[in-house]
Amino acid sequence: MLAVVPPPVTVRVPAKVNLHLAVSDLREDGYHELVTVFQALSLTDEVTVMATEEPGIEVYGEGEGSVPTGANNLAWRAAQALAAHVGKPGAEAKVRIVLRKGIPVAGGMAGGSADAAATLVGLASLWKLDVTRDELAELAAGLGSDVPFALYGGTALGTGRGEQLVPVLARHTFHWVLAFDQRGLSTPRVFGELDRLRAEGKPPRIGSHTPVVEALASGDPRQLALLLGNDLQAAAVSLRPGLRRTLRAGVNAGALAGTVSGSGPTCAFLCADAQSAVEVAAELSGAGVCRTVRVAHGPVPGARLVGGDDAPRSAPPRVHA
Numbered sequence: 001m002l003a004v005v006p007p008p009v010t011v012r013v014p015a016k017v018n019l020h021l022a023v024s025d026l027r028e029d030g031y032h033e034l035v036t037v038f039q040a041l042s043l044t045d046e047v048t049v050m051a052t053e054e055p056g057i058e059v060y061g062e063g064e065g066s067v068p069t070g071a072n073n074l075a076w077r078a079a080q081a082l083a084a085h086v087g088k089p090g091a092e093a094k095v096r097i098v099l100r101k102g103i104p105v106a107g108g109m110a111g112g113s114a115d116a117a118a119t120l121v122g123l124a125s126l127w128k129l130d131v132t133r134d135e136l137a138e139l140a141a142g143l144g145s146d147v148p149f150a151l152y153g154g155t156a157l158g159t160g161r162g163e164q165l166v167p168v169l170a171r172h173t174f175h176w177v178l179a180f181d182q183r184g185l186s187t188p189r190v191f192g193e194l195d196r197l198r199a200e201g202k203p204p205r206i207g208s209h210t211p212v213v214e215a216l217a218s219g220d221p222r223q224l225a226l227l228l229g230n231d232l233q234a235a236a237v238s239l240r241p242g243l244r245r246t247l248r249a250g251v252n253a254g255a256l257a258g259t260v261s262g263s264g265p266t267c268a269f270l271c272a273d274a275q276s277a278v279e280v281a282a283e284l285s286g287a288g289v290c291r292t293v294r295v296a297h298g299p300v301p302g303a304r305l306v307g308g309d310d311a312p313r314s315a316p317p318r319v320h321a
Ligand SMILES: C[C@](O)(CO)[C@H](O)COP(=O)(O)OP(=O)(O)OC[C@H]1O[C@@H](n2ccc(N)nc2=O)[C@H](O)[C@@H]1O
Pocket: 018, 021, 030, 031, 032, 033, 034, 036, 108, 110, 113, 143, 144, 145, 146, 147, 160, 161, 162, 187, 188, 191, 262, 263
């Protein structure tokens, strides 16, 4: 009798930008307590999982040469964690994972985290598991601080080390231009640089997230633009001084404001509308300050089956407005 092999499952998953990232001091466990407002963008990776006798990882697209294809790929770790969680340890050894990357590697846009979240959703479908998105989010938090947000998407307030999420109401769509740098930056290195800068002096800290949440509810990009803030920006710029020029070039090109995304080095520029974003992108491309320019909008949903309906079965958490 022929064994029935389930068809491959493909999941699309968004990048994130931090509209607000307030970093507190180093905790004893090596993480920093933080308060952040995430937004999921239409810049995505696609992850296909399939049952196979030839397990492994294939990577195509953005930074394909710099992404590990072994057990240290975050997507593989997600597969291992899910298999163990549902009492099928080792089941990942019969899976092939294909990553089609649009999110820059080590770019501060949570690309690896996105792939891990997509793998959890894809394998839950491939293995026909009865798991809720909230259950996947608990597993996700063990894989990395940014992984839970990639599952939910939208716009959210993140606390703890960034893994505790509450949705935030964002009216309308915001339009972004993203400037990818020549090389990535290591997230722990950027946090370390912030600790060093703080030990030396007092780089200013951004204020409360409340005005950002209010601006999101108003839907006015001009109001939001005045409030973008990131405590890691000084550290990313200290390690990559050229980012100062990139940030200036985006605003000179007509963006309302620019910020380093998360730990960088990608710079994200908020624009007045879709047309303005296209114009800013065109001008920034010619300015010679970055490797690649992309236009994106947000918020968009988190990891979703392509062509399928996998709406979370849990009630969404309370809206924070
Ligand atoms: C910078 C952000 O992208 C903002 O959303 C995240 O805080 C980073 O999230 P991530 O890449 O998923 O980070 P993790 O894989 O959890 O942690 C990688 C390393 O970053 C540092 N790290 C991360 C998160 C956090 N709240 N404090 C930290 O100090 C730690 O050195 C940690 O060992």
